[in-house]
Amino acid sequence: MSEEEAGAKTPSAAALSEIARIDREIRDLRRRLEPFETRFRAEKERWEKENEAWRSAKKALEEARLEERALERELSEWEEKRNREEARYRAVKTESAAKAAEKELGFIIEKISEIEERAFEALECVERFEKEADALETRVKDLEARWRKTGEELEAETSRKREIEEDFVRERDELLEKLPAEWSRRYRTLVTSGRVEDPVLEVEDTGSGCPGCGGRLLPKERTALAAGRPELCRECGRILISVLR
Ligand SMILES: [Zn+2]
Numbered sequence: 001m002s003e004e005e006a007g008a009k010t011p012s013a014a015a016l017s018e019i020a021r022i023d024r025e026i027r028d029l030r031r032r033l034e035p036f037e038t039r040f041r042a043e044k045e046r047w048e049k050e051n052e053a054w055r056s057a058k059k060a061l062e063e064a065r066l067e068e069r070a071l072e073r074e075l076s077e078w079e080e081k082r083n084r085e086e087a088r089y090r091a092v093k094t095e096s097a098a099k100a101a102e103k104e105l106g107f108i109i110e111k112i113s114e115i116e117e118r119a120f121e122a123l124e125c126v127e128r129f130e131k132e133a134d135a136l137e138t139r140v141k142d143l144e145a146r147w148r149k150t151g152e153e154l155e156a157e158t159s160r161k162r163e164i165e166e167d168f169v170r171e172r173d174e175l176l177e178k179l180p181a182e183w184s185r186r187y188r189t190l191v192t193s194g195r196v197e198d199p200v201l202e203v204e205d206t207g208s209g210c211p212g213c214g215g216r217l218l219p220k221e222r223t224a225l226a227a228g229r230p231e232l233c234r235e236c237g238r239i240l241i242s243v244l245r
Contacts, residue, residue, distance in 0.1 A: 011179045013228045013241040019187070020200035020241075022172040027197070029161045029168075036154040043147035050143055054136040061129035068122035075115045082108045183230070183239070190237060200239045212238045 085108055089101040176184040190199035201212050206222040209215050215235025217225070224231050225242040233240055 009180045009182065010229050011183050013230060013243055015175055015179060016183075016200050016230055016239060016241045017202060017243050019172055019175050020198065020202060022168050022175070023198055023200065026165055026168050026172075029165055033154070033157055033161055036150065036157055040147060040150045040154050043143065043150055047140065047143035047147050050136060050140050054133065054140045057129060057133040057136050061126065061133050064122060064125040064129050068119065068126050071115060071119040071122050075112065075119055078108060078112045078115060082112060186232070186237075186239060190239070196236060196238055198238070200241065201233075203240050203242045206242055210235060210238060210240060212236050 082105065085101060085105045089098065089105055092098045092101055176187060179187070187199050190196055196212060198212065201210065203211060203217075203225055206217065206225045209217055210233040213233060213236035215233050217231070217233075217240075221231045221240075225240060228242070230239055230241045232238070
């Protein structure tokens with residue numbers, strides 16, 4: 001094999017460096033989405049929590065209303081009892097009957113004031129829960145509007161990213177097409193294996209090892225890198241290049 005033929009099978013460091021740059025751009029694009037995703041998740045979580053609290057407050061309010069209504073009913077029953085007892089008291093003929101009616105009336109009046117107190121407390125409870133539920137409703141609607149807005153931003157940002165990424169991928173694929181088949185296959189294998197995030201790495205100092213895994217470089221590999229020829233890391237399989245010569 002002539003030197004020219006051997007050279008034709010080795011891609012230039014510049015072409016590989018360009019591919020590595022595009023890979024970094026694509027990764028940066030993905031990272032730019034992260035703050036939106038984080039904010040969206042946090043906002044939605046907060047909304048879910050407050051929504052749950054609102055649901056509980058509405059349930060508590062409903063129960064307090066039922067309790068209050070039950071006490072109102074109980075109160076009117078005892079008031080009817082009191083009216084009947086008062087009528088009976090006015091109609092008594094003997095002193096002992098009057099005493100018995102008085103005692104009964106006293107008991108009923110005491111019972112009524114006790115129920116009135118409980119009904120008042122229940123009403124206060126209803127009012128408090130109403131206020132709480134109202135405040136929560138406002139907050140929940142506010143939070144919902146916020147996460148929906150962030151969701152829209154995230155969606156817009158995602159489709160913007162997708163468009164830019166498609167351009168980058170196209171550009172990278174064109175560069176890969178121009179590489180010797182063996183090298184573009186290597187690159188694709190590294191990408192699809194998912195083992196490494198960056199298939200092509202630039203070695204800044206040929207004296208040190210692979211910047212990806214720290215694997216050592218043999219002297220002849222260091223020489224090749226220094227001469228601008230790409231090498232493969234024997235440890236992680238990454239394509240190594242040196243752009244500093
Ligand atoms: Zn390595």
